Amino acid sequence: MNIGRLVKKAQKGNDKAYLELFQQYEADIYRMAYVYVKNKNDALDVVQEVAYQSFKKISTLNEPEYFKTWLMKITINCALNVIDKNKKVVQLIPQFEVHTGAEVEDIETSLSLRELMDTLHEDEKSVILLKYYNDRTLKEISEILEIPLGTAKSILYRALNKLRQNLKEVENYGK
Amino acid sequence: MENNFKQEIEKIEIPFQLHERSKKGIQEAKSEMGGTVKRFVKKRIAITVIAACLMVPTGAFAYQSLLADDLYGSFDNVKKHIANITMKSYLLFDAKLSQAKGNLGKEQYEQFKEVLYVITNAKLEFGDKNGNIDYSQVPSENLEEIKAALYDIQPYFDKLNDELSSKEVLTAEEFEQYIQALITYETVMAKTGVSSPPEIEMVPIDLREEFINARNVLEYVNEKQRVN
Numbered sequence: 342m343n344i345g346r347l348v349k350k351a352q353k354g355n356d357k358a359y360l361e362l363f364q365q366y367e368a369d370i371y372r373m374a375y376v377y378v379k380n381k382n383d384a385l386d387v388v389q390e391v392a393y394q395s396f397k398k399i400s401t402l403n404e405p406e407y408f409k410t411w412l413m414k415i416t417i418n419c420a421l422n423v424i425d426k427n428k429k430v431v432q433l434i435p436q437f438e439v440h441t442g443a444e445v446e447d448i449e450t451s452l453s454l455r456e457l458m459d460t461l462h463e464d465e466k467s468v469i470l471l472k473y474y475n476d477r478t479l480k481e482i483s484e485i486l487e488i489p490l491g492t493a494k495s496i497l498y499r500a501l502n503k504l505r506q507n508l509k510e511v512e513n514y515g516k
Numbered sequence: 517m518e519n520n521f522k523q524e525i526e527k528i529e530i531p532f533q534l535h536e537r538s539k540k541g542i543q544e545a546k547s548e549m550g551g552t553v554k555r556f557v558k559k560r561i562a563i564t565v566i567a568a569c570l571m572v573p574t575g576a577f578a579y580q581s582l583l584a585d586d587l588y589g590s591f592d593n594v595k596k597h598i599a600n601i602t603m604k605s606y607l608l609f610d611a612k613l614s615q616a617k618g619n620l621g622k623e624q625y626e627q628f629k630e631v632l633y634v635i636t637n638a639k640l641e642f643g644d645k646n647g648n649i650d651y652s653q654v655p656s657e658n659l660e661e662i663k664a665a666l667y668d669i670q671p672y673f674d675k676l677n678d679e680l681s682s683k684e685v686l687t688a689e690e691f692e693q694y695i696q697a698l699i700t701y702e703t704v705m706a707k708t709g710v711s712s713p714p715e716i717e718m719v720p721i722d723l724r725e726e727f728i729n730a731r732n733v734l735e736y737v738n739e740k741q742r743v744n
Contacts, residue, residue, distance in 0.1 A: 354546075
């Protein structure tokens with residue numbers, strides 16, 4: 342069944358149709374969330390929250406063809422919320438507990454994925470993910486993130502520079 | 517470097533709980549939204565299925581004057597074949613027939629009864645204890661006959677259910693799909709062994725996909741009959 346039809350059904354409150362629809366994107370949502378929150382449990386929380394919020398608001402989506410874009414936007418917002426919340430919580434946790442390395446054990450991360458997650462600031466992650474993972478143009482990115490086109494561009498270049506810089510350092514280190 | 521991103525991100529492993537969590541989020545939202553829409557849709561599916569499957573009536577029936585007796589012989593006869601039949605559903609079926617007689621006009625009613633006869637017979641011969649037929653077990657020559665009857669009878673059911681005729685609101689191809697979906701739906705019900713439309717969790721895993729597809733077709737037709 343096509344996406345447009347599933348969206349329409351979901352808008353009428355059909356949760357089975359929405360689940361069928363949402364399933365097609367859950368892996369993407371999970372991976373995007375992971376890049377921000379850097380651990381499995383928080384990323385799963387984000388997925389659940391995105392499923393919850395998006396189904397609640399599905400009736401407000403006027404054009405079904407923007408469904409994926411709309412979902413990605415919700416994903417980014419949810420991920421940022423989780424990070425904010427964690428920042429507040431982290432202050433209450435003694436330092437030694439933060440360094441248990443739990444997030445590293447979750448996944449066998451390659452250097453560049455790890456880099457991507459650790460080097461970049463949140464807004465840079467958003468631009469990079471939308472551009473290279475979701476194949477969005479800069480103009481679309483500026484609309485999704487609600488920032489001026491010029492700002493989107495400069496964030497992208499800043500992010501790429503950071504990563505290149507990092508790569509160089511790693512290469513030099515290896516020599 | 518850029519082309520590498522996608523590949524890198526794909527390396528993030530998908531945990532097995534992922535799907536469960538999506539479902540949980542949606543159910544949470546659903547419970548807060550209230551279930552009116554869903555119940556409505558479900559009820560309509562039940563109506564379609566019952567109409568289509570034709571009323572496997574149940575019933576005790578003492579009155580030889582029942583129209584249903586014309587088709588089934590007697591309640592006792594039905595009871596012999598379809599164990600789960602109740603008096604209530606038999607009487608309901610009879611009421612539908614009376615309504616049909618009133619609504620359809622004499623000639624139409626005769627035609628209707630003729631087609632219905634094929635279906636009720638099939639129910640007695642091939643139906644399980646709930647009167648559902650597993651069409652995959654029906655010999656091909658009978659299958660053709662039953663299918664043809666289903667094609668012919670559906671417009672009458674629509675009329676009796678006060679619906680727009682499915683044959684008219686659908687294209688020929690969609691109508692074909694619709695009848696096929698009804699057959700699949702009933703087959704799944706027979707294989708699952710239930711008397712009313714089952715929750716998806718009750719359906720054996722290997723049948724779920726075709727069941728969902730069939731259900732989607734029925735929902736689509738319902739919507740179409742309502743909107744038009």
